[in-house]
Amino acid sequence: MHSDIGKEEAMNLNLLKTYLKLMLIRNKLNYLLIILSIIAGYITVSVVMVYIDNVLILSSESIYPDINYIYIGIRTVLIIGGIILIINQYYNIMKSGLRDYCILKSIGATRINIRILILLQVACLLVISIPVGLYSGYLLSNLIIDSLGSFSLNSETRELIDSTETFFVAAGIAFCVISFSGIYIERGIHKMPLNNILSHQTTVREAGLL
Amino acid sequence: MTMIKSINLRKTYQNTDEFIYALFDCNLEISDGEFVIISGAKKSGKTTLLHLLGGFEKPSGGLIYINNQNISKYDEDELAILRRNEIGFMLHNDSLIPELTVHENIIMPLILAQKKYDENYYVELADQLHISGILNQYPKILTTNQLRSVAYARALINNPNIILMDDPLNDLYHDSDSESLDNLLHIISKYHKTLIMATNNPEFGSYANHIIRLRDGVVVEDRLT
Numbered sequence: 001m002h003s004d005i006g007k008e009e010a011m012n013l014n015l016l017k018t019y020l021k022l023m024l025i026r027n028k029l030n031y032l033l034i035i036l037s038i039i040a041g042y043i044t045v046s047v048v049m050v051y052i053d054n055v056l057i058l059s060s061e062s063i064y065p066d067i068n069y070i071y072i073g074i075r076t077v078l079i080i081g082g083i084i085l086i087i088n089q090y091y092n093i094m095k096s097g098l099r100d101y102c103i104l105k106s107i108g109a110t111r112i113n114i115r116i117l118i119l120l121q122v123a124c125l126l127v128i129s130i131p132v133g134l135y136s137g138y139l140l141s142n143l144i145i146d147s148l149g150s151f152s153l154n155s156e157t158r159e160l161i162d163s164t165e166t167f168f169v170a171a172g173i174a175f176c177v178i179s180f181s182g183i184y185i186e187r188g189i190h191k192m193p194l195n196n197i198l199s200h201q202t203t204v205r206e207a208g209l210l
Numbered sequence: 211m212t213m214i215k216s217i218n219l220r221k222t223y224q225n226t227d228e229f230i231y232a233l234f235d236c237n238l239e240i241s242d243g244e245f246v247i248i249s250g251a252k253k254s255g256k257t258t259l260l261h262l263l264g265g266f267e268k269p270s271g272g273l274i275y276i277n278n279q280n281i282s283k284y285d286e287d288e289l290a291i292l293r294r295n296e297i298g299f300m301l302h303n304d305s306l307i308p309e310l311t312v313h314e315n316i317i318m319p320l321i322l323a324q325k326k327y328d329e330n331y332y333v334e335l336a337d338q339l340h341i342s343g344i345l346n347q348y349p350k351i352l353t354t355n356q357l358r359s360v361a362y363a364r365a366l367i368n369n370p371n372i373i374l375m376d377d378p379l380n381d382l383y384h385d386s387d388s389e390s391l392d393n394l395l396h397i398i399s400k401y402h403k404t405l406i407m408a409t410n411n412p413e414f415g416s417y418a419n420h421i422i423r424l425r426d427g428v429v430v431e432d433r434l435t
Contacts, residue, residue, distance in 0.1 A: 015322070110290040
């Protein structure tokens with residue numbers, strides 16, 4: 001009997017290629033979920049800003065002099081909510097990969113191997129999800145705002161929504177959130193006793209990821 | 211030649227405010243090429259002993275020598291390199307990575323070590339374990355027996371001196387399981403590997419030439435057959 005793997009194919013397998021395959025196949029649904037989260041976050045923040053402009057600022061500026069503070073507060077809450085949503089999605093991705101990291105550790109993956117794998121996952125997320133999610137969110141939110149013809153828009157808000165700076169600030173926030181949560185989770189994995197995973201007893205809490 | 215030696219090996223776990231001894235003053239000597247069975251009731255410490263010998267856990271006390279190297283003080287990365295080069299660990303059946311093909315799963319230890327593999331040895335392993343026809347398949351479509359054979363192949367691919375198996379047939383035992391295990395034992399004996407298996411299954415007693423029995427973390431029997 002002969003092996004059905006060709007020699008050339010077998011010899012071409014390398015660490016980076018295998019890691020990339022692992023990351024891309026495993027996370028295809030997760031990438032979509034993160035993209036959708038970013039789109040939803042972007043649209044929510046933009047549309048709520050327009051709504052606040054109309055309901056609170058334009059109509060009530062004379063009645064509530066401190067309305068700008070409320071406005072900033074609501075916007076902050078929305079942004080924090082969006083960040084939590086992304087962290088939650090990212091956390092679920094890492095949780096789903098925990099078992100595989102432990103299998104790899106058991107067959108000889110060093111700390112560096114695991115770190116590269118996690119950072120590669122972060123890089124894939126950054127390269128795929130953030131540009132696609134933010135740009136789609138930007139286009140869709142503009143489309144929605146333009147279709148709300150009956151709403152008038154504060155010129156500052158219009159500028160903020162249209163500005164490319166907003167786009168890059170949002171990308172920067174998403175970048176920081178995903179990078180720091182990646183580093184945090186990677187540190188947690190190394191604290192985890194391998195014995196627990198091998199015995200199928202590990203919970204994420206035990207792993208120090210919470 | 212002595213392959214593994216443990217001196218006063220201990221492992222304790224802390225449970226709220228009290229310490230529990232999972233293993234107490236365990237002294238063992240395992241020679242090159244032996245088939246060792248570690249038996250004992252549940253929670254007797256056999257898995258703990260296996261994990262300590264494989265460098266998956268650090269002992270709370272005592273010494274472990276593998277090939278005359280004291281591994282008790284090794285750090286995480288040194289233990290990972292030891293596992294990569296010296297030890298093949300047979301995890302449970304569901305320990306394959308589902309996104310990788312059977313072939314990629316098997317050679318993963320070599321990919322991690324950045325080593326080229328011996329193609330003749332690889333083909334021989336695949337043929338002996340009857341997995342030559344499924345190397346391009348993904349684990350999700352394989353039978354339990356095939357998954358087990360792939361896990362055996364992965365444990366053996368880096369040509370380790372020591373193979374550790376934790377209750378390899380803990381689920382239902384069929385004739386086909388016996389066949390895949392026979393194939394594994396044939397390879398192990400041909401390449402003169404040391405096999406250490408933690409199990410409750412009395413059927414393996416007839417294969418082994420060294421039996422260690424544990425009770426409550428203490429070695430109560432250590433005999434060559």
